Amino acid sequence: xxxxxxxxxxxxxxxxxxxxxxxxxxxxxxxxxxxxxxxxxxxxxxxxxxxxxxxxxxxxxxxxxxxxxxxxxxxxxxxxxxxxxxxxxxxxxxxxxxxxxxxxxxxxxxxxxxxxxxxxxxxxxxxxxxxxxxxxxxxxxxxxxxxxxxxxxxxxxxxxxxxxxxxxxxxxxxxxxxxxxxxxxxxxxxxxxxxxxxxxxxxxxxxxxxxxxxxxxxxxxxxxxxxxxxxxxxxxxxxxxxxxxxxxxxxxxxxxxxxxxxxxxxxxxxxxxxxxxxxxxxxxxxxxxxxxxxxxxxxxxxxxxxxxxxxxxxxxxxxxxxxxxxxxxxxxxxxxxxxxxxxxxxxxxxxxxxxxxxxxxxxxxxxxxxxxxxxxxxxxxxxxxxxxxxxxxxxxxxxxxxxxxxxxxxxxxxxxxxxxxxxxxxxxxxxxxxx
Amino acid sequence: xxxxxxxxxxxxxxxxxxxxxxxxxxxxxxxxxxxxxxxxxxxxxxxxxxxxxxxxxxxxxxxxxxxxxxxxxxxxxxxxxxxxxxxxxxxxxxxxxxxxxxxxxxxxxxxxxxxxxxxxxxxxxxxxxxxxxxxxxxxxxxxxxxxxxxxxxxxxxxxxxxxxxxxxxxxxxxxxxxxxxxxxxxxxxxxxxxxxxxxxxxxxxxxxxxxxxxxxxxxxxxxxxxxxxxxxxxxxxxxxxxxxxxxxxxxxxxxxxxxxxxxxxxxxxxxxxxxxxxxxx
Numbered sequence: 001x002x003x004x005x006x007x008x009x010x011x012x013x014x015x016x017x018x019x020x021x022x023x024x025x026x027x028x029x030x031x032x033x034x035x036x037x038x039x040x041x042x043x044x045x046x047x048x049x050x051x052x053x054x055x056x057x058x059x060x061x062x063x064x065x066x067x068x069x070x071x072x073x074x075x076x077x078x079x080x081x082x083x084x085x086x087x088x089x090x091x092x093x094x095x096x097x098x099x100x101x102x103x104x105x106x107x108x109x110x111x112x113x114x115x116x117x118x119x120x121x122x123x124x125x126x127x128x129x130x131x132x133x134x135x136x137x138x139x140x141x142x143x144x145x146x147x148x149x150x151x152x153x154x155x156x157x158x159x160x161x162x163x164x165x166x167x168x169x170x171x172x173x174x175x176x177x178x179x180x181x182x183x184x185x186x187x188x189x190x191x192x193x194x195x196x197x198x199x200x201x202x203x204x205x206x207x208x209x210x211x212x213x214x215x216x217x218x219x220x221x222x223x224x225x226x227x228x229x230x231x232x233x234x235x236x237x238x239x240x241x242x243x244x245x246x247x248x249x250x251x252x253x254x255x256x257x258x259x260x261x262x263x264x265x266x267x268x269x270x271x272x273x274x275x276x277x278x279x280x281x282x283x284x285x286x287x288x289x290x291x292x293x294x295x296x297x298x299x300x301x302x303x304x305x306x307x308x309x310x311x312x313x314x315x316x317x318x319x320x321x322x323x324x325x326x327x328x329x330x331x332x333x334x335x336x337x338x339x340x341x342x343x344x345x346x347x348x349x350x351x352x353x354x355x356x357x358x359x360x361x362x363x364x365x366x367x368x369x370x371x372x373x374x375x376x377x378x379x380x381x382x383x384x385x386x387x388x389x390x391x392x393x394x395x396x397x398x399x400x401x402x403x404x405x406x407x408x409x410x411x412x413x414x415x416x417x418x419x420x421x422x423x424x425x426x427x428x429x430x431x432x433x434x435x
Numbered sequence: 436x437x438x439x440x441x442x443x444x445x446x447x448x449x450x451x452x453x454x455x456x457x458x459x460x461x462x463x464x465x466x467x468x469x470x471x472x473x474x475x476x477x478x479x480x481x482x483x484x485x486x487x488x489x490x491x492x493x494x495x496x497x498x499x500x501x502x503x504x505x506x507x508x509x510x511x512x513x514x515x516x517x518x519x520x521x522x523x524x525x526x527x528x529x530x531x532x533x534x535x536x537x538x539x540x541x542x543x544x545x546x547x548x549x550x551x552x553x554x555x556x557x558x559x560x561x562x563x564x565x566x567x568x569x570x571x572x573x574x575x576x577x578x579x580x581x582x583x584x585x586x587x588x589x590x591x592x593x594x595x596x597x598x599x600x601x602x603x604x605x606x607x608x609x610x611x612x613x614x615x616x617x618x619x620x621x622x623x624x625x626x627x628x629x630x631x632x633x634x635x636x637x638x639x640x641x642x643x644x645x646x647x648x649x650x651x652x653x654x655x656x657x658x659x660x661x662x663x664x665x666x667x668x669x670x671x672x673x674x675x676x677x678x679x680x681x682x683x684x685x686x687x688x689x690x691x692x693x694x695x696x697x698x699x700x701x702x703x704x705x706x707x708x709x710x711x712x713x714x715x716x
Contacts, residue, residue: 102445102446103445103446105489105490105530107489108528111526113523113524113526113527113528114449114451114526114527114528115449115489115528115530116449117446117447117449117487117530119443119446158684159684162682162683162684162694162697163682163683164444164682164683164684313691316691316710316713316716317712317713342684342686343685343686343687344679344680344684344685344686345679345685345687346492346493346679346680346685348490348491348492348493349490350489350490350491354490357489357490359445361445364679364685364686364687366686370677371677371687372676372677372687373677374675374676374677375511375513375514375517376513379676379677379715379716380715381715382715385714385715385716388716389689392691393689396692397689397691397692400691400692401692401694
């Protein structure tokens, strides 16, 4: 694994706070995973107003059809920040809001048969959060994962390929601060697409590591180092954040923090710890994938490749779709949580006097009967045909349309499937082409 | 990287309906001023507009006439939007986006024999092509137009058909004709439109075929044409799927790898055939 030589280290929660504040200071708003309210038992991609909004001590427990959060043991004062995996919502909800007014139409007072149409205001279009004014600071994402970043590129590529992307200057691009997945989820399979669990193409990547150290009572207990230690019998757990800057936007952050002594160069021991942490994560991902793709040969192939596109295309008429979609409720959850699903529909509303109307763009799902409706009926009538549309679009036709995979391996569709259909296992079952 | 897509592409232009003509009980043709002054944005035969009825919604409708100063759309009243559009009177506003999609492509250099097959409202998207071929009929050895309809009452563009017959061979058929035995004036064929091909024993290799109608009808016609010796790459079909945006972003019109609003609605049978054989695809 290629690694920047200049890994830096921030110590403890206080160290992470400095990084967060530095990012917050140079951006308009910060988005990241947090609890929508204190009692919430789900992680969401939301605006983080301060460091306290980071989901500290929250560990996610995901399985097919199951998502819950657990609190780390209370006695651990250095609770983790990034041991959870991504929440149900993704940066898609910022890139393509679930609901936005596009334009408004008004009937002409003089002639009732006539009307005018005008674009809705930037605020109603929710583009104020998205299309930054070059005069003001960019938005930042903090603590998102490599799959999120991959998904953001994939979604942006859709707009670009369809000729609807607006070119942006580098300064307008969001600041991307990612975190390595040190504790991958059971449904994750990013590594089968050839990337993860750390992120190497963000502006700055943070890897949370824990060091077990013997407690040394005779040393000055007031030191900053001591504060971050938490006692566990005779050993203490020390929390460090290894920071890697990848871009010209990430490096100044590291430089500014280093200047103020909040970051220092990683020691040899810490670099080894980082490697071990990521290796352990990779190993776990490997095990999770092996549980679903039992065949070693299939497991090692890169799922982002075009060969799976062809294999699925050849299976379009297969009876196996019925087997796979047998328990599918056609609820559309998978498409809602998918960070790259971009289908939208429009709703036209009108006031009671029939004078004003507005058009709203809302997320849509290929699992609804309305999605493929043409006069006279729905094309995708049966649930297996809808499941086929969804999986073939993600893993097959996306290659034809946009030159890459539509799936990033985040596993959300599996986690939030109410009946726990495992996307990876199903894809494997389809491509091997037997019952 | 953060992007919603250009909103302007979603914004209809408000046009004025200049004329309305009722074709039959449920079908209406609306005439609009051709607002595209630029030659490159002139609509082409086979393309479509997204038409917006105030407060009701938007539907894709192909051009049934394209002239330098005006265009026409033929709409059948089947849903809320098409009913609202069909109810418009001359002078009313209509939201218009487009033109979108690809077009019928024919060249007298490559093709000497032309077969056009229309089923029901499928005659409307073919009409601009038929008009062009009618004008240029001398360049072709044979032009054959087959029109199928549910019953004699729903036959479209009957005046045009009379005119077309002066230069083009037109055969018409209806699925059923209740009044046949009661002296109704329907004296043409009865039966599905592809049966009109039964009179042919073989078609020339340089035949180009253009088919528009219900999917099942197009499939049968295309198969029959292949049997008669037409190259499946020279058979064009116009497909229909749900469409919300026309710019390849709403995802509804996907037909396998194609977004029918951009790569379609017209495709050649050679490419479409494997997908047309898949149920509910």
